[in-house]
Amino acid sequence: MRRFYLKSQGLENKGATIVSDEKHNSKYLLVGKWGIKNDALSVYDLNGKLVSELKQVSVGKLPKFELFLQGTKVGTVTTPIGFIRGFLLVHNLHWWIAGDTVTCHFKVFHGISTILEINRVQINGSAYIELNVFDQEHLPLFICLAAILDRWIQKRPPLREPKLVRTWKINSDATSYDNFLKENLHENNQSFHCRHSSGD
Numbered sequence: 001m002r003r004f005y006l007k008s009q010g011l012e013n014k015g016a017t018i019v020s021d022e023k024h025n026s027k028y029l030l031v032g033k034w035g036i037k038n039d040a041l042s043v044y045d046l047n048g049k050l051v052s053e054l055k056q057v058s059v060g061k062l063p064k065f066e067l068f069l070q071g072t073k074v075g076t077v078t079t080p081i082g083f084i085r086g087f088l089l090v091h092n093l094h095w096w097i098a099g100d101t102v103t104c105h106f107k108v109f110h111g112i113s114t115i116l117e118i119n120r121v122q123i124n125g126s127a128y129i130e131l132n133v134f135d136q137e138h139l140p141l142f143i144c145l146a147a148i149l150d151r152w153i154q155k156r157p158p159l160r161e162p163k164l165v166r167t168w169k170i171n172s173d174a175t176s177y178d179n180f181l182k183e184n185l186h187e188n189n190q191s192f193h194c195r196h197s198s199g200d
Helices: 136-154 177-197
Strands: 002-007 016-021 026-033 040-045 050-058 064-069 072-078 085-091 095-100 105-110 113-123 126-133
Touching: 002 136, 026 136, 040 136, 050 136, 064 136, 072 136, 095 136, 105 136, 113 136, 126 136
Parallel strands: none
Antiparallel strands: 002 016, 002 126, 016 026, 026 040, 040 050, 050 064, 064 072, 072 085, 085 095, 095 105, 105 113, 113 126
């Protein structure tokens, strides 16, 4: 099992978010927003390569999203009515998600096997979404799912403050996180804007 984190975005629903491992090393960049048709959340690696996307294809009470991995559509997910204590399906991938929007604790299953756990935790006084990953191959897709679950729960109070508290496991010989984060955030945003302005 490997553990990753992205900062809880609240109701901002826009901008860029760094995804880091438990040693606070940057691994991915999540950008985009959702809420209207054709919106998308996109995950880039630190070389600026697009690795996964979640695209909104319908709106209303049951918005529908499509999941893409390496440019290929691999699944769809629909927001269920009254998703408070229940489950939803990720079609085509044969995943199902069970969770609680009050505590923000979710598990993703493939059959009877747990492939992902999602928790809302506190690090240095801020809320983060924690991904406990048991299936490394689908990590970019998990980031998309975690981001949209985080934003769903913000609209369904009462949301409890995280009871789980974590600390970064930073090695003394590790690359400076602050410099690494700022450098890659700048480079990846440039890559993202150039790619979209060129119409690719």
